[in-house]
Structures are given as C-alpha cells and as structure tokens.
Amino acid sequence: MEAAIAQRVHYPSWVDCRKFERKPHGSLRYSQRIKEEKRFRGVALAHLQPERRNDRRGSVSSEVSCSDNNSAALLQAGSVHPFDEDLILKSKAEEVKPYLYGRSIYLVGMMGSGKTTVGKLMSKVLGYSFLDCDTLIEQAMDGTSVAEIFVHHGESFFRGKETDALKNLSLMYQVVVSTGGGAVIRPINWKYMHKGISIWLDVPLEALAHRIAAVGTNSRPLLHDDSGDAYTVAFKRLSSIWDERGEAYTNANARVSLENIAAKRGYKDVSDLTPTEIAIEAFEQVQSFLEKEETMEIPDGDL
Numbered sequence: 001m002e003a004a005i006a007q008r009v010h011y012p013s014w015v016d017c018r019k020f021e022r023k024p025h026g027s028l029r030y031s032q033r034i035k036e037e038k039r040f041r042g043v044a045l046a047h048l049q050p051e052r053r054n055d056r057r058g059s060v061s062s063e064v065s066c067s068d069n070n071s072a073a074l075l076q077a078g079s080v081h082p083f084d085e086d087l088i089l090k091s092k093a094e095e096v097k098p099y100l101y102g103r104s105i106y107l108v109g110m111m112g113s114g115k116t117t118v119g120k121l122m123s124k125v126l127g128y129s130f131l132d133c134d135t136l137i138e139q140a141m142d143g144t145s146v147a148e149i150f151v152h153h154g155e156s157f158f159r160g161k162e163t164d165a166l167k168n169l170s171l172m173y174q175v176v177v178s179t180g181g182g183a184v185i186r187p188i189n190w191k192y193m194h195k196g197i198s199i200w201l202d203v204p205l206e207a208l209a210h211r212i213a214a215v216g217t218n219s220r221p222l223l224h225d226d227s228g229d230a231y232t233v234a235f236k237r238l239s240s241i242w243d244e245r246g247e248a249y250t251n252a253n254a255r256v257s258l259e260n261i262a263a264k265r266g267y268k269d270v271s272d273l274t275p276t277e278i279a280i281e282a283f284e285q286v287q288s289f290l291e292k293e294e295t296m297e298i299p300d301g302d303l
C-alpha cells in the first residue's frame, strides 16, 4: 500500500469552474438568497406533506406545521416517512444546485462507505451524471477488473491509472463521482478533485465491516482474505487502512458523519440511517461549505 498520505490542502482551486459559469455580479449574497428560497420551499412543502404515519422507528411527531425549517425539523424529529425524505432530498438538491455552478461532486470515503449508493441518489436529484472511478479504470483497461489489475500489475500501477482517471474527470462538469477508497492518498488527486466539491462519507469502521462482511471482498483486493470470520477480518484490515489514510480524508470540502446524523435524529445505530437521509445531510454540508466559500478571499490570479 502506498505510504504517502496527502497533506492538508487548504485552498481548492475553482479556476476552470468559474470559466464554465461565472457567479452573477451584483446578485444577493448566497446565504441571503438561500434563506429567501427556503421560505418559498417551506410553503411548497406544506402542500406536499403526506399524512404522518406511525410506522418508522416508533416515533411520531404530531402534525408538523410548515415553517422555514420544516424539512430540518421533520428530520430531527426522526419521524420522516420515506416519501417525505425523497421530497426533502429533491428540495435540498434544488437549493444547492444553482450555487454549484456546474461543479462536479466527488464522494470520498473508505471502502463500503456508501459512495456509490449515496452518489447515485445525489446525481439523480441534481440531474447530474454519475460516474464510478473504479469502473472508469476498468474500462480504460479493456474490462480488466480492479482485483485483476492489483494481481497482475500491482497497487502502484493501479494508483497511476486512478490518477489518470481523476485527471480526466476533473475536466468534466455536472458529474457525481464515486472515487476509489484510496483516491485520497495521493496529493495530486486532490488537485483534480478540488476542481469540484469533495464530500467525505465518514462511517464508523464497525458499520463498514458489517456491510463488507455481508457482500464479500472479492471485488475489494485490499480486504480480501479467506481466513477466519468475515466481520473480524474486514474490521482488522479496515482498521489498519484507516490508520494509514484516515487523516487524508479530512482534505474533503465537506464531511458527512453518520454518527452525527444518527445523534441528530435520535437513532441508536448508524445502520438505522437510510441512504436518502445521508444524501440530504451531504447537501446540507455542501451548503455550509458554499457559505464558507463565499467568504473566502479569491486570489486575483484565479479570476
């Protein structure tokens, strides 16, 4: 495994994205516009709320009156029907999309963290394409699987192909990218991913090990090991990978912590979270990042 861990990169470069679609001058500030748009959406959501049902995780809110923070309040109460979740996700995506200016989204995270599952949901509601970096590498290698690339060419060769794929992706707009779990370890990859907005799906190792033990490790060469109980083996391997690269994930623009979402919703376990709830949180974290980005000084050279 590559030992080099990316150093923290402080200033993402948006140069190309601004060329793609520049922020309108003289418009309302981002946060102010978001607040106004939320007010309108709150009213719209009020007409769309289906009847609350007592069929999810035992907790039922009484009729929730519509307000600016209707969607957030519903989610925090832990009483959202899946139909509501879908509406909230769509609404969140619509709030955020105009401020992405076409920038792509890069999901980073450990193997099994849900980059593909959550990424597909996000791409759908954004009207973006979805691309999986590992799949692009396999296509570039005439269909050779990632596992075979590791066996026949070694990890270092694979990492080179991964960087090539990210370089190509960085030239694209309006794509949600599920990156490989190890894409974070090379600093050059961050240069490419920072052309868009990166989101780290931060999932506890125990939950990852459960997911991976359930689906097997055939397609995940760094975890593959037939000896012993699948959960224990996966947990051990994930722990040592985490020790090597945990820090590198913090380069992402936004962090989606499943533990934090579960705590906010009052769930005991992160496994109670649906991919849609995670995608909603991802948009909220992107929103926070965009608000901070707005206050960032743009160096003259980048304009």
Ligand SMILES: Nc1ncnc2c1ncn2[C@@H]1O[C@H](COP(=O)(O)OP(=O)(O)OP(=O)(O)O)[C@@H](O)[C@H]1O
Pocket: 109, 110, 111, 112, 113, 114, 115, 116, 117, 118, 178, 179, 180, 181, 211, 212, 215, 220, 271, 273, 274, 275, 278
């Ligand atoms: N929120 C969730 N709750 C429970 N299981 C999930 C959740 N999200 C994803 N999974 C399951 O975990 C497994 C891994 O998910 P997924 O393929 O989306 O992760 P990934 O980050 O793309 O993985 P990798 O980088 O290893 O390809 C899948 O079996 C998926 O169904």
Ligand SMILES: O=C(O)C1=C[C@@H](O)[C@@H](O)[C@H](O)C1
Pocket: 110, 111, 134, 146, 179, 180, 181, 182, 183, 219, 220, 221, 222
């Ligand atoms: O975490 C990793 O290093 C990897 C994750 C997978 O997505 C693949 O990119 C490959 O198996 C390596």
